Amino acid sequence: xxxLKTRAIPLILLIALxxxxxxxxxxxxxxxxxxxxxxxxxxWQSLGPALLVILFVLFSRxxxxxxxxxxxxxxxxxxLGIALPNTNMYIVAAHLPAGLLAIIVNTVPxxxxxxxxxxxxxxxxxxxxxGVIVGFSGILCIVLPATLGLATFxxxxxxxxxxxxxxxxxxxxxxxIHKKRPAETSAISLTAGMLSLSTVFLLPLMLYxxxxxxxTRLNAPELVVLLEIVLSSVGYILxxxxxxxxxxxxxxxxxxxxxxxGLFWGFWIYDExxxxxxxxxxxxxxxxxxxxxxxxxxxE
Numbered sequence: 001x002x003x004l005k006t007r008a009i010p011l012i013l014l015i016a017l018x019x020x021x022x023x024x025x026x027x028x029x030x031x032x033x034x035x036x037x038x039x040x041x042x043x044w045q046s047l048g049p050a051l052l053v054i055l056f057v058l059f060s061r062x063x064x065x066x067x068x069x070x071x072x073x074x075x076x077x078x079x080l081g082i083a084l085p086n087t088n089m090y091i092v093a094a095h096l097p098a099g100l101l102a103i104i105v106n107t108v109p110x111x112x113x114x115x116x117x118x119x120x121x122x123x124x125x126x127x128x129x130x131g132v133i134v135g136f137s138g139i140l141c142i143v144l145p146a147t148l149g150l151a152t153f154x155x156x157x158x159x160x161x162x163x164x165x166x167x168x169x170x171x172x173x174x175x176x177i178h179k180k181r182p183a184e185t186s187a188i189s190l191t192a193g194m195l196s197l198s199t200v201f202l203l204p205l206m207l208y209x210x211x212x213x214x215x216t217r218l219n220a221p222e223l224v225v226l227l228e229i230v231l232s233s234v235g236y237i238l239x240x241x242x243x244x245x246x247x248x249x250x251x252x253x254x255x256x257x258x259x260x261x262g263l264f265w266g267f268w269i270y271d272e273x274x275x276x277x278x279x280x281x282x283x284x285x286x287x288x289x290x291x292x293x294x295x296x297x298x299x300e
Protein backbone atom coordinates (compact mmCIF):
# COMPACT_ATOMS: atom_id res chain seq x y z
CA UNK A 1 0.00 0.00 0.00
CA UNK A 2 1.23 3.48 -0.89
CA UNK A 3 0.65 6.40 1.49
CA LEU A 4 -2.53 8.34 0.72
CA LYS A 5 -0.58 11.39 -0.45
CA THR A 6 1.49 9.30 -2.84
CA ARG A 7 -1.57 7.57 -4.30
CA ALA A 8 -3.31 10.94 -4.73
CA ILE A 9 -0.50 12.40 -6.86
CA PRO A 10 -1.58 10.77 -10.18
CA LEU A 11 -5.15 12.01 -9.64
CA ILE A 12 -3.90 15.54 -8.90
CA LEU A 13 -1.71 15.44 -12.02
CA LEU A 14 -4.62 14.15 -14.12
CA ILE A 15 -6.98 16.90 -12.94
CA ALA A 16 -4.32 19.60 -13.34
CA LEU A 17 -3.48 18.44 -16.87
CA UNK A 18 -7.15 18.26 -17.88
CA UNK A 19 -7.76 21.72 -16.42
CA UNK A 20 -4.78 23.24 -18.25
CA UNK A 21 -5.59 21.70 -21.63
CA UNK A 22 -9.31 22.36 -21.23
CA UNK A 23 -8.64 26.05 -20.54
CA UNK A 24 -6.84 26.39 -23.88
CA UNK A 25 -10.07 26.50 -25.91
CA UNK A 26 -11.40 29.54 -24.07
CA UNK A 27 -8.02 31.31 -24.23
CA UNK A 28 -7.81 30.61 -27.97
CA UNK A 29 -11.31 31.97 -28.51
CA UNK A 30 -10.41 35.17 -26.66
CA UNK A 31 -7.17 35.63 -28.61
CA UNK A 32 -8.56 35.07 -32.11
CA UNK A 33 -11.59 37.28 -31.43
CA UNK A 34 -9.34 40.11 -30.17
CA UNK A 35 -7.00 40.61 -33.07
CA UNK A 36 -4.64 37.62 -33.01
CA UNK A 37 -4.75 35.70 -36.29
CA UNK A 38 -5.22 31.91 -35.99
CA UNK A 39 -1.94 31.22 -37.83
CA UNK A 40 -0.05 33.74 -35.69
CA UNK A 41 -1.52 32.21 -32.54
CA UNK A 42 -0.65 28.70 -33.73
CA UNK A 43 2.93 29.83 -34.43
CA TRP A 44 3.40 31.20 -30.91
CA GLN A 45 1.83 28.08 -29.39
CA SER A 46 4.40 26.01 -31.27
CA LEU A 47 7.51 28.18 -30.87
CA GLY A 48 6.95 29.12 -27.21
CA PRO A 49 6.46 25.58 -25.87
CA ALA A 50 9.28 24.35 -28.14
CA LEU A 51 11.76 26.73 -26.50
CA LEU A 52 10.57 25.97 -22.97
CA VAL A 53 10.51 22.19 -23.48
CA ILE A 54 13.98 22.33 -25.06
CA LEU A 55 15.23 24.17 -21.96
CA PHE A 56 13.64 21.50 -19.77
CA VAL A 57 15.39 18.79 -21.80
CA LEU A 58 18.74 20.57 -21.47
CA PHE A 59 18.38 21.05 -17.73
CA SER A 60 17.36 17.41 -17.31
CA ARG A 61 20.52 16.43 -19.22
CA UNK A 62 18.53 14.52 -21.77
CA UNK A 63 19.74 14.29 -25.36
CA UNK A 64 18.40 15.23 -28.78
CA UNK A 65 18.73 12.89 -31.74
CA UNK A 66 18.61 14.43 -35.24
CA UNK A 67 19.27 11.50 -37.56
CA UNK A 68 17.10 10.73 -40.62
CA UNK A 69 14.69 8.46 -38.74
CA UNK A 70 14.09 11.01 -35.99
CA UNK A 71 13.70 13.91 -38.40
CA UNK A 72 11.02 11.96 -40.28
CA UNK A 73 9.28 11.26 -36.97
CA UNK A 74 9.48 14.92 -35.91
CA UNK A 75 8.14 16.06 -39.28
CA UNK A 76 5.12 13.74 -39.36
CA UNK A 77 4.17 14.26 -35.70
CA UNK A 78 4.86 18.00 -35.91
CA UNK A 79 2.53 18.33 -38.90
CA LEU A 80 -0.26 15.93 -37.83
CA GLY A 81 0.05 16.37 -34.08
CA ILE A 82 0.52 20.15 -33.78
CA ALA A 83 0.70 22.39 -36.86
CA LEU A 84 -2.38 21.18 -38.77
CA PRO A 85 -4.83 20.41 -35.92
CA ASN A 86 -3.93 23.45 -33.82
CA THR A 87 -4.16 25.90 -36.72
CA ASN A 88 -7.50 24.42 -37.75
CA MET A 89 -8.73 24.55 -34.16
CA TYR A 90 -7.80 28.22 -33.78
CA ILE A 91 -9.52 29.09 -37.07
CA VAL A 92 -12.72 27.40 -35.88
CA ALA A 93 -12.48 28.86 -32.34
CA ALA A 94 -13.93 32.20 -33.44
CA HIS A 95 -17.03 30.52 -34.89
CA LEU A 96 -18.06 27.89 -32.34
CA PRO A 97 -18.71 27.96 -28.58
CA ALA A 98 -15.48 27.15 -26.72
CA GLY A 99 -17.17 24.36 -24.78
CA LEU A 100 -18.56 22.72 -27.89
CA LEU A 101 -15.16 22.95 -29.59
CA ALA A 102 -13.60 21.23 -26.58
CA ILE A 103 -16.11 18.39 -26.93
CA ILE A 104 -15.48 17.98 -30.68
CA VAL A 105 -11.69 18.01 -30.43
CA ASN A 106 -11.74 15.48 -27.58
CA THR A 107 -13.40 12.85 -29.76
CA VAL A 108 -9.87 11.64 -30.58
CA PRO A 109 -10.26 8.22 -28.84
CA UNK A 110 -13.57 7.66 -30.65
CA UNK A 111 -11.89 8.25 -34.01
CA UNK A 112 -8.62 6.49 -33.16
CA UNK A 113 -10.06 3.08 -32.29
CA UNK A 114 -11.71 2.29 -35.67
CA UNK A 115 -8.60 3.54 -37.48
CA UNK A 116 -6.46 1.29 -35.27
CA UNK A 117 -8.74 -1.65 -36.12
CA UNK A 118 -8.43 -0.85 -39.81
CA UNK A 119 -4.63 -0.86 -39.59
CA UNK A 120 -4.62 -3.95 -37.33
CA UNK A 121 -3.07 -2.10 -34.41
CA UNK A 122 -5.89 -3.07 -32.00
CA UNK A 123 -7.98 -6.16 -31.29
CA UNK A 124 -11.74 -5.98 -31.70
CA UNK A 125 -13.70 -5.35 -28.50
CA UNK A 126 -17.48 -5.25 -28.43
CA UNK A 127 -17.62 -2.76 -25.55
CA UNK A 128 -15.11 -0.41 -27.13
CA UNK A 129 -16.89 -0.63 -30.48
CA UNK A 130 -20.15 0.23 -28.71
CA GLY A 131 -18.36 3.29 -27.36
CA VAL A 132 -17.39 4.23 -30.90
CA ILE A 133 -21.00 3.89 -32.11
CA VAL A 134 -22.28 5.99 -29.20
CA GLY A 135 -19.57 8.58 -29.84
CA PHE A 136 -20.26 8.81 -33.56
CA SER A 137 -23.95 9.28 -32.76
CA GLY A 138 -22.98 12.28 -30.65
CA ILE A 139 -20.73 13.66 -33.38
CA LEU A 140 -23.51 13.35 -35.96
CA CYS A 141 -25.87 15.23 -33.63
CA ILE A 142 -23.44 18.15 -33.70
CA VAL A 143 -22.38 18.25 -37.34
CA LEU A 144 -25.69 17.37 -39.02
CA PRO A 145 -28.78 19.58 -39.04
CA ALA A 146 -31.95 18.39 -37.32
CA THR A 147 -33.58 17.97 -40.74
CA LEU A 148 -31.35 16.51 -43.42
CA GLY A 149 -30.88 18.57 -46.58
CA LEU A 150 -28.60 21.30 -47.90
CA ALA A 151 -31.21 23.95 -47.15
CA THR A 152 -31.05 23.19 -43.41
CA PHE A 153 -27.25 22.88 -43.26
CA UNK A 154 -26.29 25.93 -41.18
CA UNK A 155 -23.02 27.82 -40.86
CA UNK A 156 -22.59 26.31 -37.40
CA UNK A 157 -22.89 22.81 -38.88
CA UNK A 158 -20.22 23.69 -41.44
CA UNK A 159 -17.80 24.98 -38.78
CA UNK A 160 -18.46 21.89 -36.65
CA UNK A 161 -17.57 19.68 -39.65
CA UNK A 162 -14.38 21.69 -40.19
CA UNK A 163 -13.52 21.30 -36.50
CA UNK A 164 -13.41 17.51 -36.99
CA UNK A 165 -10.19 17.92 -39.00
CA UNK A 166 -8.39 18.47 -35.68
CA UNK A 167 -9.33 15.21 -33.90
CA UNK A 168 -8.81 13.23 -37.13
CA UNK A 169 -5.33 14.71 -37.42
CA UNK A 170 -4.60 14.02 -33.73
CA UNK A 171 -5.80 10.43 -34.24
CA UNK A 172 -3.51 9.88 -37.22
CA UNK A 173 -0.62 11.34 -35.22
CA UNK A 174 -1.37 9.02 -32.29
CA UNK A 175 -1.38 5.96 -34.55
CA UNK A 176 1.88 7.04 -36.20
CA ILE A 177 3.46 7.55 -32.78
CA HIS A 178 2.26 4.11 -31.70
CA LYS A 179 3.76 2.52 -34.81
CA LYS A 180 6.92 4.54 -35.44
CA ARG A 181 8.07 6.03 -32.14
CA PRO A 182 11.87 5.61 -31.72
CA ALA A 183 12.18 3.44 -28.63
CA GLU A 184 15.61 4.66 -27.57
CA THR A 185 14.65 8.33 -27.21
CA SER A 186 12.76 9.84 -24.27
CA ALA A 187 9.23 11.13 -24.78
CA ILE A 188 10.10 14.69 -23.79
CA SER A 189 12.99 14.84 -26.27
CA LEU A 190 10.69 13.56 -29.01
CA THR A 191 8.18 16.25 -28.10
CA ALA A 192 10.87 18.93 -28.29
CA GLY A 193 11.71 17.74 -31.80
CA MET A 194 8.02 17.56 -32.75
CA LEU A 195 7.42 21.14 -31.56
CA SER A 196 10.53 22.34 -33.37
CA LEU A 197 9.43 20.87 -36.73
CA SER A 198 5.91 22.17 -36.18
CA THR A 199 7.39 25.66 -35.82
CA VAL A 200 9.35 25.15 -39.03
CA PHE A 201 6.14 24.22 -40.87
CA LEU A 202 4.20 27.18 -39.50
CA LEU A 203 6.89 29.81 -40.10
CA PRO A 204 6.51 30.11 -43.92
CA LEU A 205 2.71 29.96 -43.64
CA MET A 206 2.77 32.77 -41.09
CA LEU A 207 5.13 34.91 -43.21
CA TYR A 208 3.17 34.28 -46.42
CA UNK A 209 -0.14 35.20 -44.79
CA UNK A 210 1.39 38.19 -42.90
CA UNK A 211 0.00 36.70 -39.69
CA UNK A 212 2.85 37.45 -37.28
CA UNK A 213 1.56 38.93 -34.04
CA UNK A 214 4.30 40.84 -32.16
CA UNK A 215 4.33 40.62 -28.38
CA THR A 216 5.43 44.17 -27.64
CA ARG A 217 2.57 45.98 -25.91
CA LEU A 218 1.53 43.35 -23.34
CA ASN A 219 -2.14 44.12 -23.80
CA ALA A 220 -4.85 41.57 -22.98
CA PRO A 221 -4.53 39.46 -26.18
CA GLU A 222 -0.73 39.34 -25.86
CA LEU A 223 -0.96 38.32 -22.22
CA VAL A 224 -3.34 35.53 -23.24
CA VAL A 225 -0.80 34.36 -25.85
CA LEU A 226 1.96 34.32 -23.22
CA LEU A 227 -0.30 32.63 -20.66
CA GLU A 228 -1.18 29.85 -23.09
CA ILE A 229 2.52 29.35 -23.96
CA VAL A 230 3.26 28.81 -20.27
CA LEU A 231 0.22 26.59 -19.73
CA SER A 232 0.97 24.46 -22.81
CA SER A 233 4.57 23.99 -21.72
CA VAL A 234 3.55 23.05 -18.18
CA GLY A 235 0.95 20.72 -19.71
CA TYR A 236 3.58 18.87 -21.74
CA ILE A 237 5.77 18.43 -18.66
CA LEU A 238 2.81 17.24 -16.53
CA UNK A 239 1.93 14.83 -19.34
CA UNK A 240 5.37 13.19 -19.17
CA UNK A 241 5.30 13.03 -15.37
CA UNK A 242 1.81 11.51 -15.41
CA UNK A 243 2.73 8.92 -18.03
CA UNK A 244 5.84 7.98 -16.04
CA UNK A 245 4.01 7.71 -12.71
CA UNK A 246 0.64 6.25 -13.77
CA UNK A 247 0.97 5.01 -17.36
CA UNK A 248 -0.93 5.60 -20.58
CA UNK A 249 -4.04 3.74 -19.36
CA UNK A 250 -4.62 6.20 -16.53
CA UNK A 251 -3.81 9.13 -18.83
CA UNK A 252 -6.64 8.06 -21.16
CA UNK A 253 -9.09 9.54 -18.63
CA UNK A 254 -7.84 13.08 -19.26
CA UNK A 255 -10.11 13.65 -22.30
CA UNK A 256 -13.25 13.76 -20.17
CA UNK A 257 -11.71 16.33 -17.80
CA UNK A 258 -10.56 18.47 -20.74
CA UNK A 259 -14.05 18.43 -22.26
CA UNK A 260 -15.77 19.32 -18.97
CA UNK A 261 -13.25 22.10 -18.31
CA GLY A 262 -13.89 23.56 -21.75
CA LEU A 263 -17.63 23.51 -21.09
CA PHE A 264 -17.17 25.14 -17.68
CA TRP A 265 -15.01 28.03 -18.95
CA GLY A 266 -17.27 28.57 -21.96
CA PHE A 267 -20.27 28.94 -19.64
CA TRP A 268 -18.45 31.00 -17.00
CA ILE A 269 -16.62 33.47 -19.27
CA TYR A 270 -18.75 33.63 -22.42
CA ASP A 271 -22.11 32.67 -20.93
CA GLU A 272 -22.32 29.91 -23.52
CA UNK A 273 -25.39 27.71 -23.42
CA UNK A 274 -25.75 24.62 -25.54
CA UNK A 275 -28.90 23.73 -27.42
CA UNK A 276 -30.84 20.68 -26.27
CA UNK A 277 -29.48 18.78 -29.26
CA UNK A 278 -25.88 19.75 -28.38
CA UNK A 279 -26.44 18.69 -24.77
CA UNK A 280 -27.57 15.25 -25.95
CA UNK A 281 -24.53 15.08 -28.23
CA UNK A 282 -22.20 16.06 -25.40
CA UNK A 283 -23.64 13.38 -23.10
CA UNK A 284 -23.26 10.76 -25.84
CA UNK A 285 -19.63 11.71 -26.46
CA UNK A 286 -18.78 11.74 -22.74
CA UNK A 287 -20.46 8.34 -22.37
CA UNK A 288 -18.41 7.03 -25.30
CA UNK A 289 -15.17 8.30 -23.74
CA UNK A 290 -16.16 6.59 -20.50
CA UNK A 291 -16.86 3.29 -22.29
CA UNK A 292 -13.51 3.39 -24.06
CA UNK A 293 -11.65 4.30 -20.85
CA UNK A 294 -13.42 1.68 -18.73
CA UNK A 295 -12.56 -1.04 -21.21
CA UNK A 296 -8.92 0.00 -21.25
CA UNK A 297 -8.66 0.14 -17.50
CA UNK A 298 -10.40 -3.21 -16.96
CA UNK A 299 -8.60 -5.37 -19.49
CA GLU A 300 -5.32 -3.82 -20.55
